[in-house]
Amino acid sequence: MKKEDKTNVMRVLDGKKIPYESHSYEPDATMTGVEIAGILGEDPVNVFKTLVTQGKSGAYYVFVVPVAEELDLKKAAKAAGEKAVSMIKQKELLPLTGYVHGGCSPIGMKKAFPTFIHESAGSLDKIFVSAGKVGFQIELKAKDLIETAGCKPADII
Numbered sequence: 001m002k003k004e005d006k007t008n009v010m011r012v013l014d015g016k017k018i019p020y021e022s023h024s025y026e027p028d029a030t031m032t033g034v035e036i037a038g039i040l041g042e043d044p045v046n047v048f049k050t051l052v053t054q055g056k057s058g059a060y061y062v063f064v065v066p067v068a069e070e071l072d073l074k075k076a077a078k079a080a081g082e083k084a085v086s087m088i089k090q091k092e093l094l095p096l097t098g099y100v101h102g103g104c105s106p107i108g109m110k111k112a113f114p115t116f117i118h119e120s121a122g123s124l125d126k127i128f129v130s131a132g133k134v135g136f137q138i139e140l141k142a143k144d145l146i147e148t149a150g151c152k153p154a155d156i157i
Contacts, residue, residue, distance in 0.1 A: 027135035033067025055082035079154035117151035
């Protein structure tokens, strides 16, 4: 990958000297996370999506879950210590995080938000998340992702 092709996520990882592998694919707006896992030749349990919510208090929270699963909003609210959380509107994502829908990563957001990852990530050797741009994924050690993004493991699906 050429220097100008590096995403913010990759620059953050490079700066922290965290090893990763980047993967790219031809994006399609109708593609699901499970289909992306298939393109990568990976089990969907290793590929995670990043979801951004807002709590009843007005605070924002990030949740990282396996692509084949759905975020349980009640469990997510409990993990965040909120009465309720709801998904933010797609148009709010870019100004809030610096990422577009389909390219949101828990690493390198404009601002650090409390971030929770599904507890299954703790048992994985490697994990895939968006590299911060549609059509790009990064593969790294799950523990490196958890540490870098400040993820708290939780039962959120």
